[in-house]
Amino acid sequence: MLKIYLEKFLRNKLAKVGLLIIIVLILVAIFSPLISTHNPIEGNILERLQSPSRNHFLGTDELGRDVFSRMVYGTRISMSVGVIAVGIAVVLGTFLGLMSGYFGGKIDNVIMRFVDIMLCFPTFFLILMVIAFLEPSIYNVMIVIGLTSWTGLARLVRGETLSVKERDFIVAAKGLGLRKRRIIFVHILPNVISPIIVAGVLGVGAAILTESSLSFLGLGVQPPTPSWGNILTSGKDYIHIAWWLSLFPGLAILITVLGWNLLGEGLRDVFDPRIS
Amino acid sequence: METILSIENLTAEYIVRQKVIPAVRNVSLSLNKSDSLAIVGESGCGKSTLGLSLLKLLPKEGKISGGRIIFRDQDIMQLSEKEMQQIRGGKIGIVFQDPLSSLNPVMKVSEQIREILRIHNQDFSEEHIDKLLDDVQLDNPKRIRNSYPHQLSGGMRQRIMIAIAIASKPEILIADEPTTALDVTIQKEILELIKKLIRELNLTLIFITHNFGIVSEISNRIAVMYAGEIVEEGKTSEIIRTPKHPYTKALLSAISKLHKKSERFNTIPGGVPDLASLPDGCKFNPRCQKKIDICVKEYPQLEQKENRLLRCFNP
Numbered sequence: 001m002l003k004i005y006l007e008k009f010l011r012n013k014l015a016k017v018g019l020l021i022i023i024v025l026i027l028v029a030i031f032s033p034l035i036s037t038h039n040p041i042e043g044n045i046l047e048r049l050q051s052p053s054r055n056h057f058l059g060t061d062e063l064g065r066d067v068f069s070r071m072v073y074g075t076r077i078s079m080s081v082g083v084i085a086v087g088i089a090v091v092l093g094t095f096l097g098l099m100s101g102y103f104g105g106k107i108d109n110v111i112m113r114f115v116d117i118m119l120c121f122p123t124f125f126l127i128l129m130v131i132a133f134l135e136p137s138i139y140n141v142m143i144v145i146g147l148t149s150w151t152g153l154a155r156l157v158r159g160e161t162l163s164v165k166e167r168d169f170i171v172a173a174k175g176l177g178l179r180k181r182r183i184i185f186v187h188i189l190p191n192v193i194s195p196i197i198v199a200g201v202l203g204v205g206a207a208i209l210t211e212s213s214l215s216f217l218g219l220g221v222q223p224p225t226p227s228w229g230n231i232l233t234s235g236k237d238y239i240h241i242a243w244w245l246s247l248f249p250g251l252a253i254l255i256t257v258l259g260w261n262l263l264g265e266g267l268r269d270v271f272d273p274r275i276s
Numbered sequence: 277m278e279t280i281l282s283i284e285n286l287t288a289e290y291i292v293r294q295k296v297i298p299a300v301r302n303v304s305l306s307l308n309k310s311d312s313l314a315i316v317g318e319s320g321c322g323k324s325t326l327g328l329s330l331l332k333l334l335p336k337e338g339k340i341s342g343g344r345i346i347f348r349d350q351d352i353m354q355l356s357e358k359e360m361q362q363i364r365g366g367k368i369g370i371v372f373q374d375p376l377s378s379l380n381p382v383m384k385v386s387e388q389i390r391e392i393l394r395i396h397n398q399d400f401s402e403e404h405i406d407k408l409l410d411d412v413q414l415d416n417p418k419r420i421r422n423s424y425p426h427q428l429s430g431g432m433r434q435r436i437m438i439a440i441a442i443a444s445k446p447e448i449l450i451a452d453e454p455t456t457a458l459d460v461t462i463q464k465e466i467l468e469l470i471k472k473l474i475r476e477l478n479l480t481l482i483f484i485t486h487n488f489g490i491v492s493e494i495s496n497r498i499a500v501m502y503a504g505e506i507v508e509e510g511k512t513s514e515i516i517r518t519p520k521h522p523y524t525k526a527l528l529s530a531i532s533k534l535h536k537k538s539e540r541f542n543t544i545p546g547g548v549p550d551l552a553s554l555p556d557g558c559k560f561n562p563r564c565q566k567k568i569d570i571c572v573k574e575y576p577q578l579e580q581k582e583n584r585l586l587r588c589f590n591p
Contacts, residue, residue, distance in 0.1 A: 167377060168372060168374060168377035168378045169377060169378050169379055169380045169381070171333065171372070171378075172370075172378040172437075173380070174333055174364065175331055175333055175364055175365060175370045175372070176364060176365030176369075176370075176392050176395075176440060176441075177360075177361040177362065177363070177364035177365035177366055177392075177395060177396065178361070178365075178391070178392075178395060179361060179395070182391075182395075186383075186391070187380050187383075190380075190382045190383070191380070191381070191382055
């Protein structure tokens with residue numbers, strides 16, 4: 001099974017590119033202190049707004065901080081926000097989707113109507129509002145993004161559960177005296193895991209984008225902690241004289257989200273039996 | 277002989293779009309220890325519903341609306357879901373028709389067997405799993421154990437289903453068309469296997485099938501069902517030799533015989549009746565060749581006639 005999936009994955013060029021991008025970014029995030037050339041928080045004000053050079057690969061910002069080093073540390077923030085936010089969303093969405101699909105009836109109705117209500121809010125403004133009340137910190141950002149992005153997944157898992165629970169082996173499992181909890185988590189969950197993986201991976205890209213937007217608006221990761229979003233914010237004030245301040249973090253966001261999306265779509269093809 | 281299971285006036289219905297469909301009507305049966313009973317009938321006659329009812333496993337559209345099921349001294353109808361879980365797979369094992377769809381496609385065989393052993397408090401060591409695989413005559417247990425269902429053949433998968441069904445040493449084994457999805461040579465092997473296991477484990481068997489051809493090999497009693505009720509019941513040898521009910525006769529004559537040269541199969545004219553709107557009188561009368569006036573007017577009861585139970589005015 002795994003071997004077939006692996007072969008299918010390796011035949012998909014774009015998915016490989018996506019995976020490569022993500023592996024590189026993860027390595028950068030882990031080894032930030034080794035890769036960065038300068039201190040990302042403290043700069044030399046005398047070297048402010050320098051264009052890219054041998055000493056400062058991607059130039060310096062308005063406080064004389066090295067943009068390259070700040071972006072390397074920003075990778076940590078972006079990746080961890082993306083992964084943890086999606087982690088929260090996956091756990092929540094999967095659990096509620098399984099309950100909704102398996103038990104049906106009232107439980108299903110309550111959960112799905114709640115999902116409908118959540119989907120009525122423009123998510124981004126909901127996040128903005130919540131963050132405005134809490135203090136904008138990286139942890140709050142992770143939690144709030146996670147708590148607002150599980151709805152699609154819950155619907156997806158519910159739908160899959162509805163179809164899996166009608167299959168013969170679930171009847172057989174009941175016939176053999178298995179408990180509900182075991183049927184749900186040991187027999188149904190592994191059979192609905194592939195769409196969860198795909199949605200999760202695609203969700204990381206979206207979460208990173210949300211985090212960058214929040215930071216750009218000043219409600220995400222707070223300076224001086226570097227994040228791609230807040231580097232962009234300071235960049236917008238100097239866009240006429242210091243293009244590098246806007247271009248590189250923008251590119252970083254683009255490439256990262258692209259990487260996650262390529263990987264996600266590649267995985268979707270891998271799990272799709274109609275695509276050989 | 278000790279009675280192990282008795283079914284009294286069992287009625288089970290499905291409710292589909294607010295219409296009540298009585299799939300099993302007033303069925304009474306009793307099974308002694310080591311009996312093997314075959315329940316025979318066309319598709320849609322309620323035989324599988326009967327099998328599922330015994331374990332209270334009907335889909336949510338279905339419900340048991342009347343009657344009692346007594347297993348040992350327990351009334352199954354009165355048991356809680358928790359107590360049922362002890363019975364299902366514990367005291368009463370079940371084998372379904374299609375072994376591929378009845379096994380979880382993403383779990384290794386060993387996991388699926390281990391699971392059932394563990395929840396019914398049996399020894400779940402690797403040696404015991406190997407022994408079970410050996411009991412159902414699967415060679416190379418190591419390979420089988422580490423395989424996923426799709427990597428095995430249909431016959432192997434059905435043997436695994438049987439291994440799972442007997443894993444907790446049940447007293448009764450319900451086999452719901454266990455050979456229908458298999459080809460003929462494998463059918464024979466599976467039947468031999470079930471026979472061997474009945475003997476060795478002293479099992480009581482309920483064998484649900486539409487295939488009269490294999491009934492004589494496996495059962496000592498037959499209950500023929502039509503439109504949700506039993507129309508004839510008795511010893512296998514007697515029913516096969518001298519069928520009395522026109523439906524049983526028709527089913528038996530529909531079996532192709534190798535030694536008789538005939539151009540076409542005998543078939544039963546007409547189709548299975550719509551359970552939601554059954555005919556008056558005898559339910560078989562629209563298709564019956566020996567119909568007389570009373571068949572349309574009155575409803576025949578299941579009565580003791582000579583050596584069997586029969587529901588017919590004009591046998």
